[in-house]
Amino acid sequence: MLRRDFIAGAGALTVLGSKGSAHTPTLPVYDMPEELLPREVRIQNDLTPYEVHVDPEQFALYWTLPEGRAIRYAVGIGRPGLYEAGEFYVGAKKVWPSWKPTPDMIRREPHRYARFADGMPGGLGNPLGARALYLFQPGRGDTFLRIHGTNEPDTIGRRVSNGCARLVNDQMINLYDRVPLDTRVVLHPVVNLPT
Template sequence: MFNLGAFKLNSRRAAAFGALAIGAVAFSGAASAAPLQLFPFIIEPPAAYAPPAMQSAPSEDEDATAELPARLKRQIVSYPTREAPGTVIIDTPNTYLYYVLGGGQAIRYGIGVGRDGFTWSGVQSITRKAEWPDWTPPPEMIARQPYLPRQMAGGPGNPLGARAMYLGGTVYRIHGTNAPQTIGTHVSSGCIRLTNQDVSDLYSRVNVGAKVIVLPMDRRAENAPGKRG
């Protein structure tokens, strides 16, 4: 026989248990959110790095949906130059990377470059290429930012992104980023960053040994076209 009194009692117990469970979840959520306030730092503002617990994990192609301004989207442009096809030219002040195709054309990519005091210029070559590279911050960066990890395995949460191309014997790289919103800005410690989709495209074209020309902040490549878009 159905016992209405027992049902009412059990219903009260279930309601009380549910309230406690909801409270526990709310408390747990608040507790798990609290540590986020303890880590406001980033390597290279804005949002160049955050501890893994704070990061989303974009896939190699996920940042394809990031809406870049028209001028920063990958495109073939007119680019008269005496440099051989396969050369990479970094237009630092305009945040462009040109991959020379020859015949007066180049592929232009939007990039992020060094912030104030961290830009550099010169001629280097690609000495190594890596997919989903590990990240080992150089001693100079550790000295400035001692909270950084000493080493981070490659993967979607790694600040170097999907691909890296190492420049000579320097600490600088052309690499991807898990912060596509920083493209077009002066944000890094001297490395050149592209979206993961763009760096994967460039990686497929550039050979080890390729020449890389990094222009200073106060000039652009000879005969380089002006800004578009």
């Protein structure tokens, strides 16, 4: 999908804040370039409101709204060969989720992931960040794909993950608060990015 096919024009920049709580770690303030800040945009496609669409060619996630509008967030996506296009639904939501690498992750990069085979508790150093949306498919259940936070802003706009889409933590909290369980999620295919 090309950028011109998805966006009709950008609306006014809307910087979205995060909600905090006394029981959560203090999030760092990310000094993100303006083009990576969330913003409301007009979209050409006749997409159903209140869905999540990830356009890997733009490194963008769209939370669709009524009347041809959406909130656009900048994301990092799966590395070549690990990004999985398809239709999913949000089967679980977690605040400061724990994390455990999949057996495939350990097999691909044992030097990096084997030490976490028993898992890692939630927190700022956790790869899933402050919030996570767990992607499921009918008949398959949990796909082990996530839309999650990160404390590594330099990974946004890049193909860096093990298949998941990532947003900086404060933007992920904002998205998490908008997206209910059972929301439809579409990870659009990669067409024009090098593999």
